[in-house]
Amino acid sequence: MRTYGQYCALAKALDVVGDRWTLLIVRELGLRGPCRYTDLRHGLPGIATNLLADRLREMEENGIVRREEAPPPVATTLFHLTERGVELAPVLLALGHWGAEYMGERREGDEFRSHWLRYPIEHLFTDAAPDGPAVEIELRTGDQPILVEVGGGAVRARPGVAEKPDLVLSGEPEVVLGLLRERFDLRAARRRGLRTEGDVAVLDRLHNLG
Amino acid sequence: MRTYGQYCALAKALDVVGDRWTLLIVRELGLRGPCRYTDLRHGLPGIATNLLADRLREMEENGIVRREEAPPPVATTLFHLTERGVELAPVLLALGHWGAEYMGERREGDEFRSHWLRYPIEHLFTDAAPDGPAVEIELRTGDQPILVEVGGGAVRARPGVAEKPDLVLSGEPEVVLGLLRERFDLRAARRRGLRTEGDVAVLDRLHNLG
DNA sequence: CGGCATCCTCTTTGATACTG
DNA sequence: CAGTATCAAAGAGGATGCCG
Numbered sequence: 283m284r285t286y287g288q289y290c291a292l293a294k295a296l297d298v299v300g301d302r303w304t305l306l307i308v309r310e311l312g313l314r315g316p317c318r319y320t321d322l323r324h325g326l327p328g329i330a331t332n333l334l335a336d337r338l339r340e341m342e343e344n345g346i347v348r349r350e351e352a353p354p355p356v357a358t359t360l361f362h363l364t365e366r367g368v369e370l371a372p373v374l375l376a377l378g379h380w381g382a383e384y385m386g387e388r389r390e391g392d393e394f395r396s397h398w399l400r401y402p403i404e405h406l407f408t409d410a411a412p413d414g415p416a417v418e419i420e421l422r423t424g425d426q427p428i429l430v431e432v433g434g435g436a437v438r439a440r441p442g443v444a445e446k447p448d449l450v451l452s453g454e455p456e457v458v459l460g461l462l463r464e465r466f467d468l469r470a471a472r473r474r475g476l477r478t479e480g481d482v483a484v485l486d487r488l489h490n491l492g
Numbered sequence: 493m494r495t496y497g498q499y500c501a502l503a504k505a506l507d508v509v510g511d512r513w514t515l516l517i518v519r520e521l522g523l524r525g526p527c528r529y530t531d532l533r534h535g536l537p538g539i540a541t542n543l544l545a546d547r548l549r550e551m552e553e554n555g556i557v558r559r560e561e562a563p564p565p566v567a568t569t570l571f572h573l574t575e576r577g578v579e580l581a582p583v584l585l586a587l588g589h590w591g592a593e594y595m596g597e598r599r600e601g602d603e604f605r606s607h608w609l610r611y612p613i614e615h616l617f618t619d620a621a622p623d624g625p626a627v628e629i630e631l632r633t634g635d636q637p638i639l640v641e642v643g644g645g646a647v648r649a650r651p652g653v654a655e656k657p658d659l660v661l662s663g664e665p666e667v668v669l670g671l672l673r674e675r676f677d678l679r680a681a682r683r684r685g686l687r688t689e690g691d692v693a694v695l696d697r698l699h700n701l702g
Numbered sequence: 703c704g705g706c707a708t709c710c711t712c713t714t715t716g717a718t719a720c721t722g
Numbered sequence: 723c724a725g726t727a728t729c730a731a732a733g734a735g736g737a738t739g740c741c742g
Contacts, residue, residue, distance in 0.1 A: 377506070377583050380579060494716095530705080
C-alpha cells in the first residue's frame, strides 16, 4: 500500500480507501451485507480475481473488512464490513450524490446490477405522503427484480418481488432511473422502451430530493 | 483515464476523482483558492511534476478545474476549481472526518503544511460561546503561522498572524492538533513540547464536535 | 522562476489460466 | 467456491532538460 506520506486526514483516509476498487468493495458489502467471494465478483464486474483477493486482504489488515468462516455444512467464507467500514457510509453517499450527475446516459458497455439501485433509491427519495397507505413498486431491470416499498415516511429498496405490487416498471435501468428521477416523463420513458403494469400514480409517492 | 465501466453513481464518481492525487489537488484548490502550479507542488509534497501536469489536464477535461492565464505583467497561470469541483466539498469533508481517526500519531516522514489545518479546525469545532467576544488564536506549527478566529458562532482559520492574539500555541502539529481535539490535556501537550503564550482559557471557546 | 515534457525504472493493474 | 500463478500493459515516481 503506497502512502502519500502527508499528515492530513484526507490523505490518511485515501491511504486506506484510495486504492482502485476499494470503495466499490465497500459499496458491495454495504449494499448486500455479508458476501461470499463469488458474490463480490458478481457485484464487481471488471475486477480481476487476484486484485479482489489482494484488496480483501489489505482491507482486512486495515480493519475495514472482517472475514468469517461459516461452519460446516455451509463451509464458506463470508466477508463483512467492520464498524470502521460501516462508518464509510457518509463517504459513499457524498460520492454517489456527486456522481449521480453522470447517470443521465448509460455508456456503451457499462455493466449494471439491480442491487446498485438501493443507494440511489433510498437516498434520493423520501415518502411524499407518510400518512398514506404503503405502496409497493417492482422494478424489473438488470439481473434481478427490485422491490421498492414506500410507506410510513420511509423508502426501502431490496431484491425481491411483491405478491401484488401496485406498480411494475420494466425496461433499461437508465430509463427506469430517469423516470424516477424525473429527468423525463412517462411518455418519454415509454418511448424509450419502458413498460408499466398497475397504477403509475403511485410514483407520486416518491419525493425527489436531488 | 481507466473507467470501471459500471452504470453506478459511485463508480462514475470514482472514474472522475478516483485517480491517485486527484482529490488531494481538489483539497489544495479548495483550501487555498486559485493556485499557481508551484503553489500546488508545495501543497502536495511527494507528487511527481509530470503527474501533477497530467492530473490538471485530466481534471480540466472533466470539468472540475479551470485554467486561467493571468495577463502580463503577472503572466502566470492560475488553476481554479469549477462549480463542479466546489461541489466535491462534502466528499472531502466526509473522507476527512473518517480519516481524522488516523491523525493521532504522526508517522515518521509524514510531511505537513500548516494550511491543511483549515478543514479540521473549521469543521471539527464550533464556537462554544457565540455571544462572547471574538478571540484570536495563533498556531505556530509547520511552514507558516495560522490564525484562528472564534466569534459570532463561527470558527475561521487561515494563514496569517494577529496583532494581539489572545493565545499563541507553538509546537509540533500533532501536539497542537491533539490538544485542540482534546486527545490529551495541556499538561500532556506541554510534556510533548507545546509552548503557549497568552490566555489558555480561550481554548474553551472551541467546542469539539468530533 | 513558472510550467511543463522526456526518459527511465519500478510498481500496480488487468487478463487469463490453473488449483485444492 | 475461493482463491494462486503468470505475464503483459498501464501507471506512478524520480531525475533532468527545455523554453519563455
